[in-house]
Amino acid sequence: MKVYYEVYENAIITRNGRKVKGNKLILTTKNRAKALDLYEEDEANRWVEEITDYGSGESTQIITE
Secondary structure, eight states: OEEEEEEEEEEEEEETTEEEEEEEEEEEESOHHHHHHHHHTTTTTEEEEEEEEOSSOEEEEEOOO
């Protein structure tokens, strides 16, 4: 079983030549503290997902709500 963390933020992205609201992955790390520190820099627009890889599938949980 492997656990890692991904930090996302709300972002304006370009899709089919148009700017739309989307989610942007800004960090993937095994270090929970590093992920939470980055989240705290912009709590209003970021969140952290804890992803557990069981080998036969993954479980994702948002840990900053």
